[in-house]
Amino acid sequence: MKLDSTTGLDLRDKVKLRPAAGFNAVDYFFANYWVFGKLIQNLTNAGYAPSNMAVEPYNWCLTYAVLEERDGYLSNCSIAFKSCTKRWGKRS
Secondary structure, X not given: OOEOOOOOOEOOOOOOXXXXXXXHHOOEEEOOEEOOHHHHHHHHHOOOOOOOOOOOOXXXXXXXXXXXXXXXXXXXXXXXXXXXXXXXXXOO
């Protein structure tokens, strides 16, 4: 599995690589090697839950322009933020 070495996009009609989604994508890299696992745990202890917080993992190897073209990443982030604002009645 690999991406096109020139564009960073998927190889045509072969394989589509995407980052994992959700909290499982950002909590632990391997067992005992936390990325945001401790932060998520502390937020949970402070009263937050998956229903009132969100994560938006992305492929840091690609530019935002490519992520938007390929996946609509920034548009999806905007929709998620607006949804949170509407749902909770305050800025996200």
